[in-house]
Amino acid sequence: MKLKAVFLPVAGLIVLLMGSWSFKPERAPVARKPNIILIVSDDLGYGDVGFNGQTKIQTPNLDRMAAEGLVFRQQYAGTAVCGPSRAALLTGIHTAHATVRELSEWSLNGKPADLLPSDVTVAEELKRAGYQTGMIGKWGLDEGGTTGNALAQGFDYFYGFKTHREAHHYYPEYLWQNNEKVLLPGNDCARKIGTYSNDTFASQALTFIQKHRDGPFFLYLPFTLPHNELTVPDDSKQPYQTLGWPERPMKVAHYHHDPDGNLAYAGMVSRLDRYVGQIMAELKKQKLDENTLIMFTSDNGPGFDDGFFDSNGPFRGKKFQLYEGGIRVPFVARWPGTIKAGSVTSHACAFWDFLPTVCELAGVRPSATIDGISYLPTLLGKPKAQKRHDFFYWEINEREGPIQAVVMGAWKGIRFYEKPFELYNLRTDPGETANLADQHPEVVARLKAVMTETRTEHPEFPLTKRKARY
Template sequence: MKIFVLAAFGMSLALGVFSSFRPTEKSAGQKPNIILIVADDLGYGDVGFNGQTKIKTPNLDRLAAEGMNFRQQYAGTSVCGPSRAALLTGIHTAHATVRELSEWSLNGKPADLIPADVTVAEELRRAGYKTGIIGKWGLDEGGTTGNALAQGFDSFYGFRTHREAHHYYPEYIWQNNEKVLLPENDCAKKIGTYSNDSFASQALTFIQEHTKEPFFLYLPFTLPHNELTVPDDSKRAYLNLGWPKRPMQVAHYHHDLDGNLAYAGMVSRLDRYVGQLMAELKKQDLDENTLVIFTSDNGPGFDNGFFDSNGPFRGGKLQLYEGGIRVPFVARWPGKIKAGSVSGHPCAFWDFLPTACEVAGIKPTANIDGISYLPELLGKSKKQKKHDYLYWEINEREGPVQAVVMGPWKGIRFYEKPFELYNLHDDTAETTNLADKHPNLVAKIKTLMNETRTENPEFPLTKRKALY
């Protein structure tokens, strides 16, 4: 792959208008390409197709209009590292190698993937796919076994650790195992190359270089995660709208002065990247032979209510209420997925690996928690297998916390606090705790939480503070 370090990323495709078209000889007979786009801290309600009215997301809305919108898609958990680990390995946080960020492990050991973990990239490479990751990896905190190139990816461009991804004008970006210095960048002054512009440019190049072979492109942008900053051209559409200003304090994060303006601009810039990618697929005659999935790693971490980032749900990032784990999710595959379709199928990040494997015509090699949702994508709901339950845990701030969704019921167990039980069919916002009215159901869910979990010495369900 070529190294793109641009003084200013040329938005030659502007808003990236894209459309469906007839299959071509170039894509005929080739296994479907798979592009997985993951936003960072984007809430369920931050996109137009889920009801957002203040922030404009025309390309994402078109993606939904031409594909399937999942209304009950869950992240791996409500913080980045373990959520992404579940996405890549098909294993949820009851059994995962990575269950927290490193600073929340018991002894502060790096929370990395290990050689025994089998990622979706390893599976797809076995099926003949070229694999690449561009953006935030965040699973190589120790610089050893978690390296993306050791976990099935042929190429890598981006941030190895989650802390490297905190700034948008970084001092360096990794190209495979080489640290590419960006001397023209100044994080505090916000001068140089905006990192996600480079990610988008690299993604276009990846597509251009893999037109004759099936590919899997994992594209985890860092927008709209803190810090809240974006080039001025992405703010212009939101100037002079009478929005309340949200003054930001500069510390570890070098925020722009107005948080509301910056946040909206960041989401819109992410939307622009998606439009560019879709236009490139059309240009390369790959559109109809490519499954594109868009989602977010967890619930919103910024909104104070102005944008309704969590939509109709309660809570956000670092919480296991629906707002922290239910995320936007759209899948588009012309000719395969019915345009404008909506699914209520409850699924989660650990279902992506078996889905990608089924698309590629192989079976997962590891023992996983996920179930392929390909039948649902193809409109074969009667053949779609469902989970008996879905499980999460997290130990940051309010933790340890466990949650289980089982049919319409959701149980949440906080450390040394009363159990919470909600009927999501009747009470999506989780406002009425029904635990006292259903003691037998509470007992069943508690037993399930206990029996499902595999102990891990670095991630016990004990009360603790971050080590650094």
């Protein structure tokens, strides 16, 4: 009610004010828990976005996220390939201890690399805090069709690809909605016609936001862009067709690529950016903007670029490698009114830090033993309250493996199978150009000890040389 104070006698005004001072509510108002949206791209490099220096590919919506939010300069993926990287993201446990350490094709006996009932995901934790949970896009942790099912791992709603090989094609015959196949009539992978799968993911995400606008909700939104195969509708390639770029012819085999890889790749990244813009617009439309933390990252380093796009930015390496280019990924967080706009942090964090971060935000403690540390203080602009890791650990066995890596402060150590140890000072040499192993044997010994001591054995993922079971 608006008070017309100019017409009140002075005494009456004083009485009114005294009454308001003496009023004591029965209980303090409960703060509304924020909605949480995590968007994950697939094989997008650190340097593929404008806010990290990309000049050829247009990413205006992601750049706006950065201008209105916080950019992390040293965020690490779970590892350098999708499945185990996503497992680390969802469970808060890195590959030294994880249930999923490789894709199924690289397990010792070919057993499906799935999450188990004993794994506690971020969705399960947030449900304890009263959140509605949705997973839309590429799951990739249900290879065996049993315990890894997203609905068995804390998600109320699932739409997308269950397995990583299903996600290799953009015009699939079907997608999954919960446990039912949804046929996509008219789709033809080879001819690349029909419904573009990621368009449906974006549409489903908007519907999920609308349906759960009263919140709180957690939406995990892992698109498959710009993973192979390289194909995208023509409207996303159009802005790049007259720029005179060198063509990159693509061979068609398992992946039904478009003829020119450079045009397709740029168009895929820009289409992904378009989806991000649609989601931010929907949040504003639903008046959820200031009560939603939205984050964007990638599951590992780039898998396509041959140098034309500088997809790995200033770093060495790419997907399947544990050099910085394979595991350091773009990361931006936006929360209007809470996160300071246009801010940048050098705080080092990793995928396994996501779970404790949102748990702290939601007011619950992780119910399992994890490797992660919450970076909520960094999000809130309180660097003095931020705890830091003693070290970060990764392993991978695909193609060049087994490989282990540890980052401890400025030092980065990489141990290859039956090859010399590599040591880099990331503070002075972020591009990992100068191997200092011979000059610092004491640092090498310390990092080797960490690699050995922190790792627990897993019968399907020993550190032995092996080939994929394709």
